[in-house]
Amino acid sequence: MGHAKRGKVGVLLLNLGTPDAPTASAVRRYLAEFLSDPRVVEIPKLLWMLILYGIVLRVRPAKSAALYQKVWTEAGSPLMDISLRQTAKLSDKLTADGYQVSVHLAMRYGNPSVASTLQTMHQQGIDKLVVLPLYPQYAAPTTGSAFDAIARELTQWRYLPSLHFIHTYHDNPDFITALVNSIRADFEQHGKPQKLVLSYHGMPERNLHLGDPYYCFCMKTTRLVAEQLGLTADEFVMTFQSRFGKAKWLQPYTDATMQALPSEGVRDVAIVCPAFSADCLETLEEIVGENGHIFANAGGETFRYIPALNDNDDHISMMANLVKPYL
Numbered sequence: 001m002g003h004a005k006r007g008k009v010g011v012l013l014l015n016l017g018t019p020d021a022p023t024a025s026a027v028r029r030y031l032a033e034f035l036s037d038p039r040v041v042e043i044p045k046l047l048w049m050l051i052l053y054g055i056v057l058r059v060r061p062a063k064s065a066a067l068y069q070k071v072w073t074e075a076g077s078p079l080m081d082i083s084l085r086q087t088a089k090l091s092d093k094l095t096a097d098g099y100q101v102s103v104h105l106a107m108r109y110g111n112p113s114v115a116s117t118l119q120t121m122h123q124q125g126i127d128k129l130v131v132l133p134l135y136p137q138y139a140a141p142t143t144g145s146a147f148d149a150i151a152r153e154l155t156q157w158r159y160l161p162s163l164h165f166i167h168t169y170h171d172n173p174d175f176i177t178a179l180v181n182s183i184r185a186d187f188e189q190h191g192k193p194q195k196l197v198l199s200y201h202g203m204p205e206r207n208l209h210l211g212d213p214y215y216c217f218c219m220k221t222t223r224l225v226a227e228q229l230g231l232t233a234d235e236f237v238m239t240f241q242s243r244f245g246k247a248k249w250l251q252p253y254t255d256a257t258m259q260a261l262p263s264e265g266v267r268d269v270a271i272v273c274p275a276f277s278a279d280c281l282e283t284l285e286e287i288v289g290e291n292g293h294i295f296a297n298a299g300g301e302t303f304r305y306i307p308a309l310n311d312n313d314d315h316i317s318m319m320a321n322l323v324k325p326y327l
Helices: 024-035 045-071 078-096 114-123 140-154 173-190 205-209 214-229 254-264 281-297 313-326
Strands: 008-018 102-110 126-133 162-165 195-201 236-241 268-272 302-306
Touching (some): 008 024, 008 140, 024 045, 078 102, 114 126, 173 268, 195 254, 205 214, 214 236, 254 281, 268 281
Parallel strands (some): 195 236
16 A cells, blocks of 8 residues: 555454354364463463463363353354444444544454454554553553553554554543443443442453452442442442452452352342443353352342443443543
8 A cells, every 4th residue: 555545544443252163163262362371370381382282271271162152142242243233333423423444353362363364454444543452441451461462463563553442431420430331321221239249350360469460440430430339338238249260360359259158148139240341151150150059058038130331332432432432
């Protein structure tokens, strides 16, 4: 492309990813890429590769595929379906607000890949790039890894774009307001629960001690949401889900909390997952399915999940307001 035809502005939305299909082979490909990332698993590479290919990828794909089959819809992967809707709505919103900008979607693992999406944007003449990873709370294994993938592709380019990378929005007022509006709407429809559980994706505790701010950012999101809802300290709890392996992860654990709450007299809970910008396996199956059963089997009576912000209008407006200063 000639230099005179360049100068276009692009926004790249980026999320974690999903298998292409709910099959063992597709899940194996996805997990192999995901779990090979040294940002995700910080174990000496040779040792981890032996474990990953000798054990994990022999056992886990079939189990995970069975779980994906429970949440897969006619539109495919929930995460992909929602992410595509987010991309289309953000594009429409920015256009309506008078911005000439091209909005694209990439997944850190799986398809559409970061590399192929950036190459497409480059071919379109985009040389001003705004990247919005849809991880509200910065963490090295998520946001940091997203930057790694972008940097890796850009090292191949002779003419680099100007780049703005939005690395966190855990305390952004529009984000907090969107969360509060979603929770408040649930309370108005179903009544205020005895306890609001704010469940975040887990992380090895070691990461916190090494300087990762994720735990602190989750704490701040939780505090701001609770303040706007006017909740007292005994009306909410912050927990962490989705751990694997034998290492100590951030606590309290969501599943252990669901097991314990009924014995503490809490039999009515609502749970929201502020670290997830779109519903996916970890919310639809792990929270609604697994943790809902744990709570019920422990004596809980009412368990409801408050959906992720997904393509809600105020979530899309938040994304637009995040990127507008850099367009």
